[in-house]
Amino acid sequence: MLVTFTVSAPERTEIENDRKPNLLIVTFDRSMAPLANVGKEVTGGIGISPALAGTWRWTSDTILSFQPRDDWPIGALYTVTFDRSALAREVRLAEYRFTFETPAFVATLANAEFFQDPVDPASKKAVISLNFSHPVSTAELEKRIELRLTGQSAGMLGVGKQTTKFTISYDKLKLNAYIHSAALPIPKEDTVLTVTVDKGVVAARGGKASDQVLTRAVSVPGLYSLRVSRVGPTVVSNAANEQEQVLVVDVSAAVHEKEMHRRISAWVLPIQHPQSPREPLQKRYDWRDPREITDAILAQSTRLTLEPIAAERESVETHSFKHRADVGRYVYVRLDRGLRSFGGYMLGERVHALVQVPPFPPELKILGQGSLLAVSGERKIAILVRDLPGVRIEIGRVLPSQLQHLVSQSAGDFAHPQFGDRFGSDNLVERFERKVPLSNLPHGRPYYHALDLSDYLPPTASNAAASSSSPCSDTIPHRTFRPTASLPTDGSCS
Known part of the structure; x- marks a missing residue:
């Protein structure tokens, strides 16, 4: 065989x-x-x-x-x-x-991109990365690299050909090369820088040369290339745990915060369209098309004060502004033509946007960790409420005759007790309910309600124990916490 x-x-x-x-x-x-x-x-x-x-x-x-x-x-x-x-x-x-x-020599054009120096606004260039399988012959590589902007003359028979100058650096082993073009001027219109590495690049140790031409096009933005990608409202919590209305504007290049503040304006539009018939039961007008907004409509609108929120850098791509407007109202936002980025790029046309003020997200939770109540001292539970019309609280008081069953028939811990299939909280407690109306709370502000469990305990605390309480509003589905001789870790409704 x-x-x-x-x-x-x-x-x-x-x-x-x-x-x-x-x-x-x-x-x-x-x-x-x-x-x-x-x-x-x-x-x-x-x-x-x-x-x-x-x-x-x-x-x-x-x-x-x-x-x-x-x-x-x-x-x-x-x-x-x-x-x-x-x-x-x-x-x-x-x-x-x-x-x-044996492995052949391989050259790869790994990356090519336009780079704006974040410190020097005049420094704009193309940055190109080349990778090699073996240490490259630098002399053979450099004479095969060409950078040309669209519009530069191709010359005639090699005479009069225009190219863009560049510098090149290498890593220690010469497995990677980094090409930096000379400073690029801002063209009037968007243009392209073409990077070409001709075939014939060879390794420093010799061997067969590369037989492929590497090429990549790098987009070079024009003077009026600044774009606004997003204008949108949101609600955030500040350091004091208060919710604030914020308008967020995203642009394609970093803009100085003072320049953005100077070029942006906002108005709260009328509830009704000025030209619509006046009817007592008429619904609020649904502003959807920015082209509807005329000077006459702005004259009947309310100018909205936008307060810039400082970012880590003075020039950034995302700008945020605090404001105060009624929930559900429509806001017309305008960014004027001529808005200039840090690098000198400009907004070519005025940008209009319509946004609707979002509601404040409601919040409800019990604060603190679950624990046994002390025989003496305060017996209060703090409940955080935000943007809810009221709270319904359910208290389950463990019956004195059931304390031994609470111990023998449950597992887990005080904050999260667990019961068997045929035994639960209904076998242990008597229930009470309290309703707390909160109709006049300011929007976005946290309200802390102190639930005093002393009202549900007999004079001698050793005869009974308070169970967990469950705050729930009429706008959030009801959730009941299993009773225990402790306070729950998280009493939020969901």
Whole structure:
């Protein structure tokens, strides 16, 4: 029976990780090594052409490997031949030679983008990254790089050709190159810088050169390229846990906060359209199209004060403004033509937007961790309420005769008791309910209600224990907490 084998050609040596050259591995489908040679160096019977210094070794009776003395030549084709003297006598190979190729040199244009220096507004350039499989020949690379802006002359027969100058730097191993174009002026219209790396780039150790042309187009923004991507309302909580109305504006390039504040205006529109018929039961007008907003309508609108919220930097892409407007009202926002970014780009046309003031999100939760109530002192639970018309609180008082069952029939902890399938809170408690109307709370402001459990405890606290309380409003689905001799960790309704 003839023996076959498979060949695993070596992969690129990871010199950046200080690795040794990878092995050439030949795997036979049955035992081929003379038993006395397993684990030992092979001194004869195997040839490699072109000649390459290194060591053959039987790593097992079926695996033969070759470790080169130096790194593998780049993109080289080798032929390996076997003599029968190197193999076990009783077996025969289907083939006594094979060829393999070492890793070729590969150049990749990894990234190319336009860069605006965040500190120097005049510094605008293209930044290009090149990656190489092996250390590159810098001289051969640099004479094959070309940067050209759209509109630069192609010349005639190589004469009069215009290109954009650049500088180039490398990492320590020359596996990566970084190209920086010269400073780019702001064109009147958007344009393109084309990056080209011609074929013929070669590794510093020689070998076959690259046979592909690398190219990438970099968009260079024009003078009037500043864009407004979003104008939207939101509600956020400040450091005092108070909710505030905020208008958020996103732009395509960093704009100074003073410039943005100077160019933005907002008005709260009338509830009714001035030209609509006046009817007592008429619904509020649904402002949807900014083109409806005329100077006459703005004259009947209320100017909205926008207070800038300071960002980490003076020039940013996202700007936020605090304001106060009635929930549900429509706000017309205008950004004037000429809004200028940090880098000198401008808003070419006036931007209009209509937004509706969102409601404040309601909030309801019990504050603090669950615990046993003390025999003496205050027995109050703090409840946080925000933007709700009222709270309905349910209290379950553990019956004195059921205290032993609370201990024996429950698991978990005081804040989160757990009961079996046939036993629950209804077997332990008597229930009370309290309603707290909160109709005049200011929007967005937190209200803290102190629930005094003393009203539900007998004079001697040892005779009974207070269970958890569940605050719920008529606008939030009811949730009942399982009773326990503790206060719950989180009493929020959901």
